[in-house]
Amino acid sequence: MDMGGGRLIRMMILVLVMVLVWKIWDYSSLPVLEPPSFNAEISKGISSSKLQSDQEQNSVLQAPVDEEHLLQETRPTTHKLENKSDKENKEEKQDRIQKGEGIVIKPVYKEKKLNDMGENSETMKIKSEKKEHEESRKLDKKTKKKEKKNEEKEIEKGQKEREVAVKPTMRIEIYYEVLCTDSRNFIMRQLTPAYEKLKDILQVGLVPYGKAETQEKNGKVTFDCQHGPRECEGNIVHACVTNIIKDEAKQIAIVHCMIDRNEQPMVVGKKCVEKHGEKWESISSCVTSDKGASILKHMGEMTHRLKPGVTFIPTITIDGSQEDQKHILLDFHKVLCKRYKGPRHPSC
Known part of the structure; x- marks a missing residue:
């Protein structure tokens, strides 16, 4: 088998x-x-x-x-x-998109986004640098403006110092009496016109005392003046004006106004002081108080310190010198121009 x-x-x-x-x-x-x-x-x-x-x-x-x-x-x-395969792929892709799948970030888009971010970053950097540059320019501009201002101040200061050096002032002191005819003539005809022309190179001090005498009894100061008690009262009014009113030009203008008619010192004093825009109350208070007498006493001490002593009123000193009194009384402006040590003045 x-x-x-x-x-x-x-x-x-x-x-x-x-x-x-x-x-x-x-x-x-x-x-x-x-x-x-x-x-x-x-x-x-x-x-x-x-x-x-x-x-x-x-x-x-x-x-x-x-x-x-x-x-x-x-x-x-x-x-x-091939068409069937493409169709199947397309349907599969749509199914995946509906299910939340298949959402792909393309590298090109991402790169573009990154490039945009890079460009934005670069733009911000440029803007920041531009802003810093503008702020720096503003600071530089402010600094330069400040430096220019300081330089202008320094130049102005230097010019003023040079002007002081180039244009020295002369110290003028007028020793006078309010009721003295010669004093009146000198102030009105010589001092005022010369001052108006040369005030930028002059420093003027008014000393209204003259040949008066100062007496003190029991702490009280009295004066004995060459032209009587009315002159002493007028001298005190002038002394208070020169002490209270600081503007030199106004001092000379008020004294010029008062000495023209100084027989009634308080009346003419009020009129002239108010005429030039000052308050008479402060002057009147000075005259009627011990302050006025104290100021006039000081004026007397200044007058008695003169060397050589006073022999004629008015006596005028130029930088402390009494030289050439005769020509001073006749043509004060001419003497000032002659004795000025700075550059020739335009009015000379």
Whole structure:
């Protein structure tokens, strides 16, 4: 039984081998087909029924087969498969998008975003530098403006110092009496006109005392004047004017006004002081108090210190010197121009 079974198996194997050999020989007799080229243009208008029929004919492996015809019929199948694959991929992609999958950030977009951020950063940096530059310019401008202002102040200061050095002033002191005719003539005809022309180089001090005498009894100061008590009263009014009113030009103008008619010192004093815009109350208070007597006493001390002593009223000193009194009384302006040590004055 075993022998019979083995013989049957060997017979079946032999038959299979013969069939296989016959098939191989049959296939080898078929023409060799080149693989289809996808670069050629795909034919149009091939129906799906014809494609199915051609596929069935190809499956039977009929011989002989036209190569070009087979190629043309094979290409639509490939194109259809590719279209189907693309369609399936597209549907799959849409499904993934609906499910929240497949959202891909393209590198190009990311790079562009990064570039935009870089550009923004660069722009901000440029704006910051520009702002700093503008602030620096503003500071520099302010500093330069301040420096220019300081330089102008220094120049102005230097000019003033040079003017002081170039235009020295002369110190003039007038020792006079309010009821003295010579004193009246000198103040009105010589002092006032000369001062109006040369006031920028003059410093004038008025000393209304003359040849009076000062007496003190029981702490009270009294005066004995050359032209009587009315002159002493007038001297005190003049002394208070020179002490209270600080404007030198106003002092000379008020004294000029009063000495023209000084017989009633308080009346004319009020009129002249108010005429030049000053308050008479402060002057009147000075005259009627001990302050007026104290000021006139000081004027007497100044007069008694003169060397040589007073022999004629008025006596005028120029920088402390009593020289050339005769010419001073006749032409004060001319003497001042002659004795001035600075550059020639325009009025000279």
